[in-house]
Amino acid sequence: MNDMIKKVTQLLTDKTIDVFIGYGKGSADRSRAIFVRTAEQAENLVFSANCTQNLAGYLLKHEVKHLGKLGILANVAALRSILQLASEFQIKDGEVLVLFANPDGSFTEFLDFHSIEGYLLTTETGITSGEQERIAALEAMSVSERWTFWNQEFEKCIKCYACRAACPMCYCHRCTTDVNQPQWIPVASHERGNLDYHLMRAMHLAGRCVNCGECANACPMDIPLNLLTYQLISPIKAGFGATAGMKSDAVYALSTYKPDDKENFII
Ligand code: SF4
Ligand code: SF4
Numbered sequence: 227m228n229d230m231i232k233k234v235t236q237l238l239t240d241k242t243i244d245v246f247i248g249y250g251k252g253s254a255d256r257s258r259a260i261f262v263r264t265a266e267q268a269e270n271l272v273f274s275a276n277c278t279q280n281l282a283g284y285l286l287k288h289e290v291k292h293l294g295k296l297g298i299l300a301n302v303a304a305l306r307s308i309l310q311l312a313s314e315f316q317i318k319d320g321e322v323l324v325l326f327a328n329p330d331g332s333f334t335e336f337l338d339f340h341s342i343e344g345y346l347l348t349t350e351t352g353i354t355s356g357e358q359e360r361i362a363a364l365e366a367m368s369v370s371e372r373w374t375f376w377n378q379e380f381e382k383c384i385k386c387y388a389c390r391a392a393c394p395m396c397y398c399h400r401c402t403t404d405v406n407q408p409q410w411i412p413v414a415s416h417e418r419g420n421l422d423y424h425l426m427r428a429m430h431l432a433g434r435c436v437n438c439g440e441c442a443n444a445c446p447m448d449i450p451l452n453l454l455t456y457q458l459i460s461p462i463k464a465g466f467g468a469t470a471g472m473k474s475d476a477v478y479a480l481s482t483y484k485p486d487d488k489e490n491f492i493i
Contacts, residue, residue, distance in 0.1 A: 244296070257272060259284060277327070296323070307394035357456060383424070383449060385423065436470050437452070
């Protein structure tokens with residue numbers, strides 16, 4: 227930990243960065259994101275097994291992005307978020323200083339996207355066995371059982387949009403849900419509007435989700451909405467050979483078109 231405090235202090239003192247996004251002490255035994263702007267504030271940085279949040283969700287937030295050059299403490303999910311954001315032209319190489327927390331407590335500085343890509347090829351990036359089991363259980367259901375399951379989950383949604391705020395890939399300045407002329411998604415939390423919101427969100431994240439789980443972690447109603455986007459990972463890999471967040475120059479599978487694309491899904 228002291229190594230990281232020293233490193234961040236030095237980065238801030240020599241003006242390599244203006245703000246560092248890391249973990250600080252939260253309530254009880256939880257950690258929370260902190261935004262370190264001075265050497266004194268660097269003393270508040272902590273790192274422990276509880277520091278699992280994907281901090282990349284802050285990189286494009288207006289109030290953070292405009293503080294100056296950013297540094298971030300990244301976990302695997304944050305590394306993948308950074309590459310995915312790069313592939314969507316939201317971050318340029320060298321724009322964000324990335325420190326990676328190694329499992330043994332040491333820290334590695336990634337100097338460019340290429341080195342992040344190389345590291346991700348050597349480490350586990352998939353969903354957990356528990357999540358795999360939940361997806362298998364969903365896939366074992368009939369279509370109508372699955373429809374009932376998701377409608378019951380979405381009925382609980384209070385439209386707080388914490389899932390959207392926590393997601394590193396939900397960075398539009400104005401979300402479709404907030405547009406009221408025309409009103410694409412009903413504002414109130416009710417059956418139809420909730421379904422519209424979640425289906426729209428899942429489709430917008432298809433092939434872009436880096437399986438960090440932050441949307442579900444943020445949900446006060448315990449809706450496992452990450453499973454929706456996780457379920458789309460395999461078909462997109464099988465159909466297009468694409469996995470989100472593994473290459474900084476990847477072309478988004480669902481936004482490209484070739485004249486000889488198969489059209490056998492059109493009935
Ligand atoms: S949809 Fe959920 S799991 Fe996927 S990148 Fe966004 S927050 Fe992470
Ligand atoms: S965080 Fe949960 S309750 Fe809030 S909008 Fe998202 S799904 Fe609904």
